[in-house]
Amino acid sequence: MNISLEGQRVFITAGGAGMGRTTTIAMHDLGAEVFTCDIDSTALDTLPAGITSWPCDVADSSQLDAILDEILPGGLDVLVNNAGVAGPTKLVEDITDEEWRHCLAVTLDSQFFCSRRAVPVMKAQGHGVIINMVSTAGILGYPTRSPYAAAKWAVTGFTKTLAMELGPHNIRVNGIAPGSVSGDRMDRVVAGHAEVEGIDPDEVRRLYTVGVSMQSWIDPEEIADLIVFLSSDHARHISGQIIGVDGHTETLWPRT
Numbered sequence: 001m002n003i004s005l006e007g008q009r010v011f012i013t014a015g016g017a018g019m020g021r022t023t024t025i026a027m028h029d030l031g032a033e034v035f036t037c038d039i040d041s042t043a044l045d046t047l048p049a050g051i052t053s054w055p056c057d058v059a060d061s062s063q064l065d066a067i068l069d070e071i072l073p074g075g076l077d078v079l080v081n082n083a084g085v086a087g088p089t090k091l092v093e094d095i096t097d098e099e100w101r102h103c104l105a106v107t108l109d110s111q112f113f114c115s116r117r118a119v120p121v122m123k124a125q126g127h128g129v130i131i132n133m134v135s136t137a138g139i140l141g142y143p144t145r146s147p148y149a150a151a152k153w154a155v156t157g158f159t160k161t162l163a164m165e166l167g168p169h170n171i172r173v174n175g176i177a178p179g180s181v182s183g184d185r186m187d188r189v190v191a192g193h194a195e196v197e198g199i200d201p202d203e204v205r206r207l208y209t210v211g212v213s214m215q216s217w218i219d220p221e222e223i224a225d226l227i228v229f230l231s232s233d234h235a236r237h238i239s240g241q242i243i244g245v246d247g248h249t250e251t252l253w254p255r256t
């Protein structure tokens with residue numbers, strides 16, 4: 001299957017690092033006109049030429065609106081709501097208001113801020129694709145990560161609901177639920193869990209595979225591949241799905 005994204009206009013939030021960056025570059029390489037943003041402007045500076053980017057805190061709707069004001073008049077074929085932060089690794093009684101609200105603002109609110117602006121444009125053009133980053137934490141419980149799990153379960157509900165609202169307008173809405181993806185973010189998450197549990201980070205890494213049927217970690221390229229496929233016409237009748245790329249997670253935290 002050969003996929004070209006020639007002529008597609010794509011907006012991906014948080015394209016500076018991680019899966020957002022891998023996807024931004026993959027879609028650019030396949031011919032799409034890719035727009036992205038990130039709170040880390042230094043990371044944006046290292047993206048390949050031809051990708052348009054803006055520094056932005058996606059928790060702030062006014063910053064996203066200013067970017068979307070520039071993109072949307074030219075149309076938008078694909079919106080990838082990728083931004084999300086891990087939030088604190090703490091028992092619920094230890095989480096502050098600020099930690100809770102920040103995790104939900106970046107991980108959940110940003111998807112609403114972008115979608116509500118993209119939808120009228122997609123309706124008017126008669127097509128569109130929205131891809132929301134969920135997580136296996138949006139399908140299962142996740143001890144010590146309650147704000148993140150709450151945000152991602154909300155994203156699951158948001159995705160299913162938008163798929164119902166927008167299907168009649170030929171707009172497809174899906175979620176992707178990655179397992180543990182190799183990279184800086186999971187290095188930080190593993191360190192946090194090791195501290196909370198008082199165990200070695202290598203033991204945490206091992207435990208993360210114990211609850212996975214395929215006992216696997218995931219490469220960011222696997223997520224980019226699925227986003228490319230879902231953006232293409234090959235996926236023209238795939239909507240309302242939360243698709244795991246995780247080797248099948250049975251539990252997120254086998255008890256130690």
Ligand SMILES: NC(=O)c1ccc[n+]([C@@H]2O[C@H](COP(=O)([O-])OP(=O)(O)OC[C@H]3O[C@@H](n4cnc5c(N)ncnc54)[C@H](O)[C@@H]3O)[C@@H](O)[C@H]2O)c1
Nearest residue numbers: 014016017018019039040057058083084133135180181185
């Ligand atoms: N890494 C994983 O194992 C994993 C697993 C499941 C789901 N996810 C989800 O996938 C998505 C991407 O995760 P990742 O691990 O690739 O990301 P990451 O932690 O590597 O961060 C990606 C980018 O987000 C940017 N960012 C952070 N806060 C921001 C803000 N307020 N505004 C704008 N940009 C901001 C960072 O600067 C960074 O460049 C997230 O929604 C995450 O919850 C990740």
